[in-house]
Amino acid sequence: GNSVTQMEGPVTLSEEAFLTINCTYTATGYPSLFWYVQYPGEGLQLLLKATKADDKGSNKGFEATYRKETTSFHLEKGSVQVSDSAVYFCALKGGETSYDKVIFGPGTSLSVIP
């Protein structure tokens, strides 16, 4: 079945460092891919999405490109801030089975220190 794998955390970075969180997926067909973020004490929020191969999702300085050839959707940000400290979830939806549910990875915790 469909699944998502992402790099284990926790990740600790200094402010203004470059961030990469790796995400790979297994799916039949052509799923849509997402990154969700969960700030401390808050609910899940959609950070960005990409619906087809080679699409680039971007939001709040974060970017991720849908790479079908490597089945990857790595999250990047050029300069992280303390306020980016959160748990980041890579996720997919749809594909050949066209189910409406979202399948999440295990999450990667990010801590940014001043």
Next chain:
Amino acid sequence: DTGVSQDPRHKITKRGQNVTFRCDPISEHNRLYWYRQTLGQGPEFLTYFQNEAQLEKSRLLSDRFSAERPKGSFSTLEIQRTEQGDSAMYLCASSRSYEQYFGPGTRLTVT
């Protein structure tokens, strides 16, 4: 748009008791989802409603779990004869088309 709300936010219960959670979706969102999230894991899909019809249920949803969405508005998730393994965060999400909007969750602790 007041967002998805869930009640209660926290619930502590003794093993064997029944619990019920409520989710109020964003108004006019016809799709509603329940997920379960355990510590250190991503959310796992439980069930999905389109309007009042329950269209999909995960195998995670044992016979002790039941969900309803009368009149296609709010939804309830009931767990009967709770077990310690039911301790988790229960998340509700709603959508009108593509993006799912998540509520803050109900944290269940079974002692």
